[in-house]
Amino acid sequence: MAPKRQNSPSRKASVKGKGKVKKNQPPSPKEKPDHPDDIYPIVLTTATQELFECCIDEDVIEQSPYKLLKKDDIIQDIKTRAAVSDFHPVKQFVLDYPEDEILLVFDVDFTYGQSFYLVLTPEAKARIYNVLQPPQPEITEVLEDDVSKTPEPKPWISLGSELEVDQESVKETREKLCYKFYLKRRPGLPVCFSDRNSTEAECRSVECPSYQDSRFSIKRMQRDCGMQAVPRLQSSTTQTQRAFQRNIFTQYEPRELSKKEKERILSSENLRKFLNSVTPRVLHALQQTHIMNVFTDDFKALGIGAEASDRLVMVSEGLKLQWTFTDEKRAMGKKISSVSWHPTIHGLIAVAFIKKQEEQLDKSTAYINSPAFIVFYGFPDQSNPRLLLECPDDIFAFEFCPSNPNVIVGGCRNGKVVLWDISFHALHLQGTQPISKKGSDLDSDTDTFDFDKKENKTPVMRYCAVSSIESSHKSPVTDVQWLPKTFEVTRTGVPVQNNSNISVQVVTCSPDCTVMFWDLRVPKLQNQFLADRKQDVDQKIMMTPYSIPKTFKHLDRTWKPLFRVSLPKSDTSGEYAPLKFSLEHYTCNSNTDNENDGAEVLPEYSQLRIPSAKTLRTLDDVNTKFYIGTEEGEIVYTDWKLEEDEFERKFSAKPLLCFRTHAWFVNTMQRSPFFKDILLTTGGWNFAIWKEGVMGGPIFVGPSSEQEYSAACWSLSRPAVFFIGRNDGSIEVWNLLLNTSESTHFHEHIASTRITCIKPCIASSKQHYLAVADNLGMLRVFSVPKTLRSPVKNEDLNMQIFFDREHDRLKDYLEWEEQWAKQRKEAGESKKQVEPDKPVTFQVDSEEADLKEYSDYLKLEESILE
Numbered sequence: 118m119a120p121k122r123q124n125s126p127s128r129k130a131s132v133k134g135k136g137k138v139k140k141n142q143p144p145s146p147k148e149k150p151d152h153p154d155d156i157y158p159i160v161l162t163t164a165t166q167e168l169f170e171c172c173i174d175e176d177v178i179e180q181s182p183y184k185l186l187k188k189d190d191i192i193q194d195i196k197t198r199a200a201v202s203d204f205h206p207v208k209q210f211v212l213d214y215p216e217d218e219i220l221l222v223f224d225v226d227f228t229y230g231q232s233f234y235l236v237l238t239p240e241a242k243a244r245i246y247n248v249l250q251p252p253q254p255e256i257t258e259v260l261e262d263d264v265s266k267t268p269e270p271k272p273w274i275s276l277g278s279e280l281e282v283d284q285e286s287v288k289e290t291r292e293k294l295c296y297k298f299y300l301k302r303r304p305g306l307p308v309c310f311s312d313r314n315s316t317e318a319e320c321r322s323v324e325c326p327s328y329q330d331s332r333f334s335i336k337r338m339q340r341d342c343g344m345q346a347v348p349r350l351q352s353s354t355t356q357t358q359r360a361f362q363r364n365i366f367t368q369y370e371p372r373e374l375s376k377k378e379k380e381r382i383l384s385s386e387n388l389r390k391f392l393n394s395v396t397p398r399v400l401h402a403l404q405q406t407h408i409m410n411v412f413t414d415d416f417k418a419l420g421i422g423a424e425a426s427d428r429l430v431m432v433s434e435g436l437k438l439q440w441t442f443t444d445e446k447r448a449m450g451k452k453i454s455s456v457s458w459h460p461t462i463h464g465l466i467a468v469a470f471i472k473k474q475e476e477q478l479d480k481s482t483a484y485i486n487s488p489a490f491i492v493f494y495g496f497p498d499q500s501n502p503r504l505l506l507e508c509p510d511d512i513f514a515f516e517f518c519p520s521n522p523n524v525i526v527g528g529c530r531n532g533k534v535v536l537w538d539i540s541f542h543a544l545h546l547q548g549t550q551p552i553s554k555k556g557s558d559l560d561s562d563t564d565t566f567d568f569d570k571k572e573n574k575t576p577v578m579r580y581c582a583v584s585s586i587e588s589s590h591k592s593p594v595t596d597v598q599w600l601p602k603t604f605e606v607t608r609t610g611v612p613v614q615n616n617s618n619i620s621v622q623v624v625t626c627s628p629d630c631t632v633m634f635w636d637l638r639v640p641k642l643q644n645q646f647l648a649d650r651k652q653d654v655d656q657k658i659m660m661t662p663y664s665i666p667k668t669f670k671h672l673d674r675t676w677k678p679l680f681r682v683s684l685p686k687s688d689t690s691g692e693y694a695p696l697k698f699s700l701e702h703y704t705c706n707s708n709t710d711n712e713n714d715g716a717e718v719l720p721e722y723s724q725l726r727i728p729s730a731k732t733l734r735t736l737d738d739v740n741t742k743f744y745i746g747t748e749e750g751e752i753v754y755t756d757w758k759l760e761e762d763e764f765e766r767k768f769s770a771k772p773l774l775c776f777r778t779h780a781w782f783v784n785t786m787q788r789s790p791f792f793k794d795i796l797l798t799t800g801g802w803n804f805a806i807w808k809e810g811v812m813g814g815p816i817f818v819g820p821s822s823e824q825e826y827s828a829a830c831w832s833l834s835r836p837a838v839f840f841i842g843r844n845d846g847s848i849e850v851w852n853l854l855l856n857t858s859e860s861t862h863f864h865e866h867i868a869s870t871r872i873t874c875i876k877p878c879i880a881s882s883k884q885h886y887l888a889v890a891d892n893l894g895m896l897r898v899f900s901v902p903k904t905l906r907s908p909v910k911n912e913d914l915n916m917q918i919f920f921d922r923e924h925d926r927l928k929d930y931l932e933w934e935e936q937w938a939k940q941r942k943e944a945g946e947s948k949k950q951v952e953p954d955k956p957v958t959f960q961v962d963s964e965e966a967d968l969k970e971y972s973d974y975l976k977l978e979e980s981i982l983e
Contacts, residue, residue: 155241157207158224158231165203168194171221173232182223183249188214193333210237217338220246277689284688291941293354436848436864436887436899442468442494444502448894455514456874456890460522462547463880464496465503466888468896471511471530490577491515491527491537493546494896503546505577506537514597520619521719524668528594528625534584534635534676538668542576582669584635588677590627595696597625603703604739606634607730608680609767610758612703612739617725622679624700628748630692632757633678638725639671671723682757683769684745693753693772697746697786701809702793703739742773744807746783750800752776752807752815776814778805785829791836791913795920799829799841808924813931816923819851820858828875832901834885835908836916842872846891850905854915862905868897877901 152158166172171184191211195202204211211219220236222245236242374382382388451470459465469491491506508529515527523540539546600606600622605615615621623635684693745753755772762768779800789795794809802822805815825844832838837854846869850862868891878886885901 152229152234153241155238156222156229156234156236156245157210158229158234159203159207160231161203161233165194169221171223171233173223177223179225181249182225183246184221184223185218186221188217188219189333191219196332204235207235207237210235215239216242222249280688289354291937292944293352435862435902436867437902438897439886439900440496440499440898442466442499442896442898443894444492447490447492451894452892453873453890453894453896454512456876456888456896457515457517458876458878458888459493459546460517460519462522465493465546466495466876466878466896466898467491467493467506467515467525468890469508469512469515469527470894471513473892491525495546502575504539504542505575506539507577507579508535509533509580509583513593513595516597516599518620519599520602524722526597526599526623528590528597528627530593531586532590532592532594532627532629533586534589534594534597534623534625535580536582536637536669536672537578538581538666539578540666540668542578545576579665581666582673582676584672584676584678585674590625590631590633591629592627594625594627596698597623598698598700599623600634600700601703604736605636605733606679606757607733609730610634610680610682610741610756611730612736612741613730613733614736616728616733617720619719621722621725624698626695626698626745628694628696630684630694632682632684632695632698632745634680634682634757635676636679636727637669637672637722638727639723640677640727668722680759680767682755682759684753684755685769685771687771687775693745693747693751693775694749695745695753696748697783699744699786699788699796701740701743702788703736740809744786744796744798746779746786746798746800748782750777750779750781750783752778752783752798752805754812774812774814778815778818779803781825784827787829787831789831789836790833792917792920797829797831797839799826801825804829804841806920806923808920811924811927813927816920816927817853817857822849827872830875830877832905833877833879834906836913837919838905840875840877840887842875842889844871846870846872848872848875848889853919854909854912867899868895869893 161169161171163172166176169184169186169190170176171186177184188211191204195204195208195211199205214237216239220242222234222236224232224234236245448470450473452473453468454471455469457467459467470489472487489508489511491508491512492502493504493506495503506525508527510529510531510533512527512529512535515525518524518526523538523543525537525539527535527537529535599620602615602618602620604612605617605622606612617638621637623637624632625635626632684695685691686693741758742754742756745755747753752775753772754774756770758770759767760770779798780803781801783798783800785797785799787797789797796807796809798805798807798815802825804819804826806817807815822843824847826841827844828842830840832840835852838850838852841849841851841860843849846866848864848867849860850864852861855861867889871892872889873892874888874890876888878888880886885906887899887901889897889899891897
C-alpha cells in the first residue's frame with residue numbers, strides 16, 4: 118500500500134509510490150486555509166508527470182519551477198482517465214478557465230503542502246509568472262556615434278537590365294474585343310417527373326449525414342472575416358502566342374456580297390459576259406474532279422524497271438534496318454556524340470563515344486578514367502572494328518578533311534583540338550591489305566603504335582597533334598568544320614586566295630562564347646627552326662605503318678588559334694554561348710581548281726608555310742557572315758571579320774540578327790545540299806528553315822512536337838525531304854511538297870532511347886543509307902526506300918518556288934505588322950487627345966469588330982496593290 122499523504126512529507130514519498138495513489142479532494146477552507154483562493158495544491162503521479170512532460174528534476178527544476186499546460190490536453194486527460202485523472206478535482210476550474218494555457222508551478226519547499234500547485238485565474242498566472250521568470254539582463258545605452266548609419270543612396274547606373282525587363286514584359290498588341298455568347302433555348306418541351314426508390318440499382322445512394330464528434334470540442338475565440346465586392350461588369354482578355362508562324366488558313370463562312378456590290382456587278386456587261394463564258398468550264402472541271410482523282414501518280418502505280426515484273430509485291434515506304442554496330446567494351450556507359458561517313462571508302466563509318474553526364478555524376482566519388490576512342494566500322498563485319506583512334510579526352514565532334522580524307526580533326530571535352538593522319542591505314546581500311554603481325558612490336562623514337570589484342574588485334578593509332586592547353590577552349594568543343602580549299606582567312610578574318618589548293622584551316626566553337634579559327638601550316642616563328650632540322654629529318658629511318666606520322670609534329674602541344682571571334686549580345690551585356698554554327702560554301706569560278714582535282718599527290722602540311730596577307734589576293738565575293746545556334750535556343754547571324762576602333766584595336770562586331778526560335782539547345786544546323794542559302798535548324802520541340810540574307814527571321818517554322826527533337830539532316834537526293842530524330846527514339850520524315858503541317862512518314866521507336874546523330878550516305882544510285890546513333894552507344898544503318906530517295910519531276914524547281922513564296926509571305930507579314938503598329942500608335946494618340954485626363958473604355962460587339970477589322974484589311978490590301 119502507498120503511504121498516506123501528510124502535510125509535510127518528503128519529495129520522494131509525495132511523488133513515487135507503489136500501487137494506487139489517493140486523489141485529492143475538492144478544496145475546503147477548513148482543511149487548508151493557508152493557500153490563496155486562486156491556486157490549488159495538487160499532487161501528480163509519475164505517469165501524469167511523464168504524460169505532461171513536467172517530471173521533477175528533469176523538466177521542472179528549482180531555477181525554472183513552472184510549466185505551461187494546454188487546456189485541451191488537460192480536458193482530454195480528464196475525459197480519458199475520468200476519476201483516475203489527477204486533474205479531476207479541478208475539472209470545473211479548468212473548463213471555466215478563459216485562456217488556452219494553464220500555469221503549473223513546482224513547489225520546491227512544499228509551501229502549500231503538495232509538490233505542485235495549479236494557478237486558477239489569469240491574474241494570478243501573470244503575477245506568479247513574473248515572479249518566477251528569471252531577471253532579464255540590463256540593456257546598456259548605446260551612444261549615437263556607435264550606431265551604424267544608413268549609407269547614402271548612390272545614383273543608379275544602367276547596365277541593360279531595364280531592356281531585359283522590357284523584353285520579358287507582356288504588352289497588349291491590339292484593342293480588346295467584347296464577345297457575347299448565348300445559347301438558344303427551346304421552351305415548352307415536355308417534362309416527365311417520377312418517383313424513385315433509393316434502394317434501386319440505378320439510383321442507389323448512401324447517405325452520410327453530418328454529426329458532432331464528442332471526442333473533442335473547439336471553442337472559437339477569434340474569427341477572421343473578409344468581404345469583397347463583385348463587379349457588375351467584368352472584362353476578360355485572351356492572347357494567343359503568335360511567335361510561331363503557321364501555313365494554315367481557315368475560312369469559316371463564305372464571303373457574301375452586299376446589295377450595292379451585286380447591283381454594281383450586274384450592271385457591268387463585261388463582267389456578265391465573262392461569267393457566262395467561264396461558268397460551263399468551271400462546272401465541267403468540278404464534274405471531272407468528282408469522278409476521278411487527278412492527284413494519283415499513274416507511273417508510281419505501274420512501277421519502274423524490275424518492280425514492274427511483280428505488281429503483287431508492295432513497295433516499302435519505310436526505313437529498313439540493314440546493319441547494327443555496337444562495341445560492348447567501349448560503349449558501356451557511353452553514348453555516341455558524332456558520326457561521319459568516310460568520304461571515299463564505301464561502307465566505312467566512324468563514331469565517337471563520350472561518357473554520359475549522369476554516369477559521371479553517379480561515379481564522381483570513385484572516378485575511373487576509361488580511354489576515349491574514335492571507332493571505325495565497316496560493312497559487313499558488325500562486331501570487329503577496323504581501326505581505333507586514341508583520343509586525349511572524349512570527342513564531341515570530328516570531321517574528315519574534304520581535300521585529304523586521311524586527315525581528321527576533332528574537338529575534345531577539355532576544349533583541345535586534335536589531329537590524326539591515317540594515311541598508313543588507307544589500304545587496311547579498304548580491305549585490300551590486312552595488317553601483319555610482324556610490325557606489332559616496332560618502335561620509332563618515342564611514339565609507338567599499339568594493338569588491341571583482345572579484339573582480334575584491331576590496330577590502335579595515337580593522335581598526331583593536340584592544341585596548347587593555354588590557347589584552347591575553356592569548355593567542350595561542340596562543333597568543328599573545315600574551311601573549303603577555295604579560300605583561307607588572315608589573322609583579322611579577311612578571306613584571301615588559297616594557293617595551296619587544299620583545306621588548311623579549321624573552325625571550332627564552344628560554349629565558352631568564342632569561335633576559333635585554326636591553321637594547320639607551319640607558323641612563321643618555326644620556319645627557321647624547321648629549316649635547320651631539315652637535313653636531320655631526311656636522314657631518319659622511313660616511318661613504318663605502326664608508327665605515329667610526323668605530319669603535324671610542328672603543331673603538337675604548341676598549336677594556337679589564328680584568331681578568335683567573340684559573340685557579344687546586341688541589346689544587353691554578356692555573350693552568346695554557341696553550340697553549332699554553319700558557314701556558307703564558297704565555290705571559286707576559276708578553272709585552276711578543276712585541273713588540280715585529279716592530282717594524286719597532295720602537299721604535306723609540314724612543308725607548307727603561312728604566307729603573308731599582303732602577298733595574297735583578297736576575295737570580296739566570299740560571305741564572311743555565318744549562323745550560330747546557342748544553348749538557349751537562339752539563332753544568331755554575325756560576321757567573323759574583326760573590326761577596328763579609333764585606337765586600331767581589334768574587336769568582334771555585334772550580331773546582325775538574333776531570334777529566339779527554339780526553346781532549348783540548338784543541336785542541328787545544316788545547309789541544304791541543293792540550295793546553299795537554305796539552312797535547317799532543330800532544337801527543343803520544333804524546327805525552322807532559314808534563308809541566307811533574310812533578316813526578318815525564319816521563312817518557315819514547323820509545328821511543335823510532343824517529343825523533343827534531338828538530331829536532323831537533309832536528304833542527299835531529294836530537295837524537299839529531311840529526317841528528324843526525336844528524344845523517344847522515333848524518326849520523322851518530312852516532305853515539304855506534300856505536307857507542311859505534319860510529317861509524311863513516322864517511324865516509331867527505331868531506337869529504345871534518345872537519338873543523338875543522323876547521317877545520310879549515297880553508295881550508288883540504288884543504295885542510299887541512313888546512319889542513326891542513339892544514347893546507348895548503338896549505331897544502326899537503315900536503307901532508304903525508293904520513295905524517299907528518288908526525286909519527283911522538277912522537285913528542285915518546286916522547292917525553289919516554295920522558298921520564294923515563304924519569303925514573300927514573311928515580307929508581307931512584316932509589312933502588315935509594321936502597318937498595324939503604326940495604326941495602333943495613331944489610335945492611341947487620338948484617344949489621348951479626346952480625353953487626356955480620363956481613361957477611355959470601349960465595348961464593341963463581336964460582329965462590329967469583325968466588320969471593322971475586315972474593312973481595315975481591305976483598305977490595307979488596296980494600298981499594297983497600288
